[in-house]
Amino acid sequence: MSSRKYLFLTAALLLGLPAGALGQGVFCGAAGTPGCTAVRCDSSAITGWATTCTVERGPVDIVNPDGPRVHFGTDAAGIGPAGTTTTAAVSLGDGGRATLTFDEPIRNVEGPDFAVFENSYNDSFLELAFVEVSSDGERFVRFPATSLTPTDVQVGTYGSVDPTMINNLAGKYRVGYGTPFDLDELCDSAGIDVNNITHVRLVDVVGTVDPDYASYDAYGNIVNDPYPTRDTVYGSGGFDLTGVAVINQTASTEGFAEAVPAVEKVWPNPATDRVHIAAARQVEAALYDQAGRCLMAVDLRQGHNTIDLGSCAAGVYILRVEGSAVKLVKR
Numbered sequence: 001m002s003s004r005k006y007l008f009l010t011a012a013l014l015l016g017l018p019a020g021a022l023g024q025g026v027f028c029g030a031a032g033t034p035g036c037t038a039v040r041c042d043s044s045a046i047t048g049w050a051t052t053c054t055v056e057r058g059p060v061d062i063v064n065p066d067g068p069r070v071h072f073g074t075d076a077a078g079i080g081p082a083g084t085t086t087t088a089a090v091s092l093g094d095g096g097r098a099t100l101t102f103d104e105p106i107r108n109v110e111g112p113d114f115a116v117f118e119n120s121y122n123d124s125f126l127e128l129a130f131v132e133v134s135s136d137g138e139r140f141v142r143f144p145a146t147s148l149t150p151t152d153v154q155v156g157t158y159g160s161v162d163p164t165m166i167n168n169l170a171g172k173y174r175v176g177y178g179t180p181f182d183l184d185e186l187c188d189s190a191g192i193d194v195n196n197i198t199h200v201r202l203v204d205v206v207g208t209v210d211p212d213y214a215s216y217d218a219y220g221n222i223v224n225d226p227y228p229t230r231d232t233v234y235g236s237g238g239f240d241l242t243g244v245a246v247i248n249q250t251a252s253t254e255g256f257a258e259a260v261p262a263v264e265k266v267w268p269n270p271a272t273d274r275v276h277i278a279a280a281r282q283v284e285a286a287l288y289d290q291a292g293r294c295l296m297a298v299d300l301r302q303g304h305n306t307i308d309l310g311s312c313a314a315g316v317y318i319l320r321v322e323g324s325a326v327k328l329v330k331r
Contacts, residue, residue: 053078058093082243115178
């Protein structure tokens with residue numbers, strides 16, 4: 001029996017699935033595919049976002065742990081609404097961490113309770129992270145992650161990961177779509193109160209298959225994802241966080257991927273002065289700062305629009321459109 005088939009059969013036993021139903025993988029696929037649970041960043045089921053983010057940067061390459069750290073993005077890129085712009089993110093680096101808090105604790109009711117967003121530019125270049133939660137900021141419990149990606153060949157710097165091979169790992173979906181997590185999976189865990197989650201922590205998966213540096217899932221499998229991902233020009237590497245959302249806990253994830261956003265494209269982002277916006281239709285919008293203050297009303301017309309940020313201080317701003325939000329970064 002091949003090692004790949006053995007992993008599938010093992011996963012079937014662990015998950016209670018029939019081996020004949022495994023196909024190419026045992027979990028749901030890319031955003032928009034049948035049965036996918038991805039959460040759109042502008043979903044009406046989202047009721048809030050992380051309000052603080054502290055990042056402990058990892059090295060650009062784990063084989064040199066005392067070497068330079070990644071420096072792409074700021075901690076502020078992890079708070080507030082996620083968007084569809086790949087550059088509005090903060091890099092964790094190899095093994096780096098981000099710890100986020102919320103205005104109100106996250107509680108466990110039926111269905112997914114929060115979602116984590118990453119900045120992947122497509123459905124297969126997946127930089128992954130473990131997800132942990134805490135009720136006091138000290139004791140953290142990790143969601144049981146599964147990786148069935150074969151480890152006989154290293155996924156390269158721009159390599160691909162099949163999303164049907166992974167579960168309970170943040171970064172499973174492309175930019176604009178979050179990976180949902182259900183606290184019910186941790187209801188029997190000691191040391192946390194699943195109805196009073198105050199902290200969410202993300203830990204970058206070091207994607208190497210070298211056992212001396214590798215990350216392992218909950219079942220002892222090496223997690224193989226793009227490695228190395230260092231970018232010497234932008235100082236990025238590892239998991240790139242764009243936001244953590246609290247989900248409307250009485251809603252179903254069914255249909256999350258069906259919403260059609262009013263804003264189709266924002267560029268450049270980050271920007272130095274003017275931001276260009278392509279709108280799908282005429283719509284009213286408003287620009288807010290991180291403190292929630294409305295800075296200006298914006299009437300977007302269908303097609304091309306421009307917002308002048310020249311008088312704004314450097315930082316993160318939120319453009320709210322039809323109940324959704326787009327994160328803008330001013331250099």
